[in-house]
Amino acid sequence: MNDAAETIISVRNLKVGYGDTVILQNINFQVECGEVFVILGGSGSGKSTLLKNLIGLYTPLEGEVWIEGTNLVAATGDERRNLLGKFGVAYQSGALFGSMTVLENVRLPLDELTTLPAPLKELTALAKLKLVGLASSVQKMPAELSGGMQKRAAIARAMALDPRILFLDEPSAGLDPVTSADLDLLITELAHHFGITFVIVTHELASIYKIADRVIMLDNQTRTIVAEGRPADLKESSNPWVHRFFNREPDAVASGLHL
């Protein structure tokens, strides 16, 4: 277990978007080592966009992303590669390599980036797959898996190198409640016993209450963070949108439904 006060990710004054279109601005937050940090927001509010900027896939329009004391936005060459090696990412769509079996997908980072002997690589990959409950499908091709299974395989691949930080984009979307609860358990175990930091995008209220240490909420209108805190605090928020979100109330005026 790590020191709770240690900051591992620090986002300063971030502005993200595509070309001239600004999707989010004035984004400031910090993630502590070993905590489960959840990014919330309505569909299309820019959660995936923010995540892709955090992991260096896109360059932010403005601002800085500090990960373990290095600014990812400004980092180049070896410094950047070194930083990228410290975290694993599971994308919203899974992004498994279609020409490889599930096992080969999970083995790939081990094959390419470690010197472990072959039997240990395989053992590691199999253990990760067992961890996400995919033990029976290791030899299948990604196209032969259901959407939820692909997602779990992607999480196994993200965990292959035991990264210090795991970024997950909607890990439980498309999973049944039981599997989803298993995944929640896995996340909390890894976070609390092994000090892995999680940055998770999700909509699942049930799992937010179970796993999240801290939550930030993005807003479609103001294009920035509207609320930040523990899930229990946000439930009592005075902001109407946040309140509706946490209490599952419909936005009747906006959707034009007057029953």
Add this chain to the structure above:
Amino acid sequence: MNSTTSQSELETDLQFGAAGSARLVLRGRLNAQTATVCWDELEPRLRGVKLQKFEVDADGLEFCDGGGLALLRYLSMGLMTPEAAVSVHGLSTDLEQLFHGFTLADYKALHPSSAVKCHPLPEEVGSGVRQAASDVREQVEFLGNVTRNLVPTVINRKRMRWKEVGRVFEAAGANAVPIVSLVSILVGLIIAFESTQTLAKFGAQIYVVNMIGIIMVRELGPLLAAVLLAGRSGSAFAAELGTMKVNEELDALKTLGLDPIRFLVVQRIIAAMFLTPLLALYATFLGVTGGALVAFGLGFPWSLIFHQLTASLRMSDIVFGLSKGVAFGAIVSAVGCLRGLQTQEGPSAVGVSTTRAVVTSIVLIVIADAVFSVLFYVLKL
């Protein structure tokens, strides 16, 4: 016999005791790097050694990641020391829990068998023939399906999406003009140029015009147009329909009660059947022009060249060329669509379909060409 090795992060201490027992003490950080070094050290000393009892003491481990756990599991499953009773102790409670989450039974069940299945030759041949036969069957079925739908769709103005026909006509026809121009004029020039050398020996250079006229009108014009169409548009049809299949768009069409053949295939085939003869005519014209340029370069006047051309070509030659164009267009578009509809699941499936579309088209074009030649010979056209 005992030894202690210490690396910067991990200390490994392997001691052999009496009566085939051994004890390994690990201290420090066991991660992917140190596990590799540890493996390299242990393997030559342990593998093949007869041990009854093997103890691993992990009490001193401060850190252990997935790679390290894999090493501990490998040892504890007895994969390195098959006959020994192995025990691992001293793991922290968290690690212990994770460690027991994956057992020897799991490993045995999941470990992919490395034996490559090799089928006997008769089986290979049999399944090959069966595949080829079912492919032919599918092609015939498809042909029947298209023919059945062609007329009703074209007659029914609402069902026939002429806009789509226009779009295909532009993409596959008009946009192909530059490449067709370049290829045909060059082919005409090259053939004429190469054959004048031989014809010169007989003093019959002027006949290069007759020859290029016949070749282009009857054979190469339609063939060039069709091959370029297969490469440019047959592949595009396969890719378009294949992507729709992969994205479940075809399923969506079907559940809306729309037949993909009527909705997507007929339009493409109609467009191709009209545009290929036009392209063939255009290719013929440019090819002949290329040949004529060579003759002109040899010093023959334009009037003579023109006279030779008109004297050697009959109307039936042109009809022959055009009817080939119609048939080739139908073949290329139908094959492209069929391969698109046959697309399997998976990301490389669309690529496979486009390749198959082009290959099958070209093979069928050549076969059809041969059939045409025989047919017209018999009909004495």
